[in-house]
Amino acid sequence: MSAFRTILFKDLRVELRTLQSLPAMALFAVTTFVIFRFGLDRTDLEGSLAAGVLLVTILFAALLAINRLFVAERDEGGFDAIRLAPIDPAQLFLAKVVALFIYLLALEVIALPVFAVFFGTEAAALPSVLAVLALVNLGLAATGVLVSTIGANSRARDLLTPLVLLPLIVPLMIAAAGAADPLLAAGGPSLSDAGKWMASLALYDLVFLLVGYAVYEFLLED
Amino acid sequence: MRRVSSPVIEARAVRRDFGDEPVLHGVSLALDEGQTLVVFGPNGAGKSTLLRMLATLLRPTAGRLTVFGADLPRQAFKARGRIGYLGHEPLLYRDLTLAEALRFHADLHQLAGADGRIDELLEAAGLERRRDQLVRTLSAGQLQRAAICRCVLHHPDLLLLDEPGSHLDPAGLKAIDPLIGPTRKTARVIVTHDVEGGLAAADRVLVLDAQGGVAYQGPAAGIGLEEARSAYAGTSR
Numbered sequence: 001m002s003a004f005r006t007i008l009f010k011d012l013r014v015e016l017r018t019l020q021s022l023p024a025m026a027l028f029a030v031t032t033f034v035i036f037r038f039g040l041d042r043t044d045l046e047g048s049l050a051a052g053v054l055l056v057t058i059l060f061a062a063l064l065a066i067n068r069l070f071v072a073e074r075d076e077g078g079f080d081a082i083r084l085a086p087i088d089p090a091q092l093f094l095a096k097v098v099a100l101f102i103y104l105l106a107l108e109v110i111a112l113p114v115f116a117v118f119f120g121t122e123a124a125a126l127p128s129v130l131a132v133l134a135l136v137n138l139g140l141a142a143t144g145v146l147v148s149t150i151g152a153n154s155r156a157r158d159l160l161t162p163l164v165l166l167p168l169i170v171p172l173m174i175a176a177a178g179a180a181d182p183l184l185a186a187g188g189p190s191l192s193d194a195g196k197w198m199a200s201l202a203l204y205d206l207v208f209l210l211v212g213y214a215v216y217e218f219l220l221e222d
Numbered sequence: 223m224r225r226v227s228s229p230v231i232e233a234r235a236v237r238r239d240f241g242d243e244p245v246l247h248g249v250s251l252a253l254d255e256g257q258t259l260v261v262f263g264p265n266g267a268g269k270s271t272l273l274r275m276l277a278t279l280l281r282p283t284a285g286r287l288t289v290f291g292a293d294l295p296r297q298a299f300k301a302r303g304r305i306g307y308l309g310h311e312p313l314l315y316r317d318l319t320l321a322e323a324l325r326f327h328a329d330l331h332q333l334a335g336a337d338g339r340i341d342e343l344l345e346a347a348g349l350e351r352r353r354d355q356l357v358r359t360l361s362a363g364q365l366q367r368a369a370i371c372r373c374v375l376h377h378p379d380l381l382l383l384d385e386p387g388s389h390l391d392p393a394g395l396k397a398i399d400p401l402i403g404p405t406r407k408t409a410r411v412i413v414t415h416d417v418e419g420g421l422a423a424a425d426r427v428l429v430l431d432a433q434g435g436v437a438y439q440g441p442a443a444g445i446g447l448e449e450a451r452s453a454y455a456g457t458s459r
Contacts, residue, residue: 006329014317077313080279084313085330086303221281221295 003087007095012102014072021068021103025061029111032057037118044120051180054115055173058108058133059140065103066144067161069096070152079152083220093145093216097209100141108133125183128191132179135201139172142208149219175200228291229254230380230409231276236285238271246271246434249285253426255379258410260420260442262450263430269413270310272430273382276411277307289380303331306378308386308402312369316358320349320368323357324375331376343371348397362389370398381410417450429453 015021036053037043045053073079082092112126112133121129147165151157179197182190231253238246246268253259263269274280276289278298286293292300307313314323321340328336344350347367352360360368366389373381386402387395404410404423414420421427424442429450431437437453438445445453 003330006326010315010318010322010326013322014315018317072315072317076315077309077311078315080277080307080309080311081313081327082330083279084277084302084305084307085327086299086332087330 003082003085003091004095004098007082007092008098011095011099015099015103021065022106025064025103025107026110028064029057029061029107030114032060033111033114033118042119046121046184046186048177048181050119050121050184051177053119054112054129054184055136055176055180057111057115058104058136059169059173061107061111062100062104062140062144063162063165065100066140066148066165067158069100069145069148074152079220089217089220090213092220093149093212096145096148097138097141097212100144101137104137104140105134108137121184122188124188128183128194129180132176132183132194132198132201135179135198135205136172136176138205139201139208140169142205142212143168143172146208146212146216146219149216172201172204175204230257230290231259231411232286232288234286236272236275236282236287238268238275238280239283244283244434246430248436249428249439250436251426251428251439253409253411255409256404256406257425258404258412258423259426259428260424261411261413261428261430262415262417262420262453263437264432266434267430267432268434269430270384271434272428273307273309273384273411273413276380277305277309277382278302279307301380303376304379305382306373306376306380307382308369308373309384312357312365312372314357314365314368314372317356319354319356320344320360321353323368324372327372327375333376339375340371343375343401346397346401347371348393363391363394366390367394367398370401374401379408381408381412383410384413385415386412387414387416418447421445421447421450 108130112130115121116123116126143165147161151160154160175197179194179201182193229252233249233251236249237244249272261269261272271280275282275287278294278301281295288294289301290304292298315326318326324340325336328340333339344353347370349364349367352364370386381402383402386398412420412423421442427438427440427442427445428436429438
């Protein structure tokens with residue numbers, strides 16, 4: 001089995017067994033929707049406001065998983081174990097990116113219908129919103145794994161990860177909001193307006209995946 | 223006649239600092255295959271730091287260090303996979319079962335016949351009844367034996383063992399002995415506080431003083447038990 005699959009399956013097995021990240025993320029997202037629902041006192045949201053509520057909720061739920069992503073590697077010697085093996089360290093980067101992507105997708109499968117029920121989103125818009133969120137997930141996963149690795153060995157990791165990560169993902173969030181706004185517009189989704197923003201999201205994802213793949217070995221070194 | 227080959231480990235004036243503080247300095251040594259180097263020294267002398275450098279997990283601040291001819295840290299990838307490292311942490315994921323955790327390491331090392339090898343090691347270490355138990359539920363002694371299984375799983379040519387007998391009762395010590403004992407091919411570096419047992423196992427001895435300097439380095443025959451004890455206690459030779 002390749003190192004990529006070995007690490008990925010290990011992460012998924014441990015998450016399924018312990019449920020340390022996903023339930024917390026889902027609970028956070030649903031609770032945040034409840035707060036927005038009553039805080040804004042609105043039964044329907046559309047356009048940029050709907051996109052903002054959805055994306056901010058997903059982003060902060062993702063931070064919960066990103067903070068926990070390397071807990072086992074740090075506390076249980078996983079970094080050492082992986083560095084002792086004759087493997088390309090970038091395999092760890094890719095495995096963690098895919099694991100985080102899967103967690104975020106699972107979160108959205110739960111959170112998106114809840115969002116639609118709370119804020120009156122048309123069912124027809126949901127598949128295209130999920131496509132935007134998939135691109136957001138990839139960018140969040142690539143940057144999240146990089147920053148989480150940097151923070152893993154720092155005593156101030158709980159502060160460091162969000163402080164470094166949030167400025168890095170501002171372009172991702174701008175593009176995501178631009179893509180989601182027309183999809184959540186009143187009167188039904190407009191795919192043509194979302195295209196250029198989705199291309200921007202894909203470019204962001206590609207850049208951070210390539211950067212992560214290229215520099216990851218140096219991040220793991222002493 | 224002994225075959226001439228390049229040493230498994232070669233260190234020349236190796237130093238390691240943490241910040242501005244040198245924790246280990248002036249280490250020069252060579253170790254051939256089949257030989258055992260035993261490292262003594264008081265707490266904080268840099269024994270574990272030396273082991274982590276040899277395991278490619280820490281880079282030397284100065285000096286030259288090669289393992290299997292690979293210049294560390296630049297060529298660390300050449301030596302990884304041939305090293306079995308037993309440190310203070312077992313390096314086993316606590317939420318996997320013992321068999322799953324060992325299988326994880328076997329897969330990272332692309333070990334052929336992994337299941338058979340895992341069964342063989344668990345039986346040798348007296349852990350066969352624990353194979354489906356979560357690592358987090360093992361006792362300290364069981365965890366140490368499991369860590370030794372992990373360390374030797376991929377048939378390493380160099381064993382780096384930091385206090386291999388810690389947490390082990392006499393039965394546990396007897397069980398692990400065949401797993402980490404001397405062989406004709408495997409070089410070993412053992413850090414221990416057991417001066418008498420260490421000297422008995424050693425071909426070469428390195429004694430570090432409390433400041434991370436070398437108090438003695440040479441053949442085991444060149445240092446007596448009392449000398450080793452006094453060097454260990456901080457009296458420079």
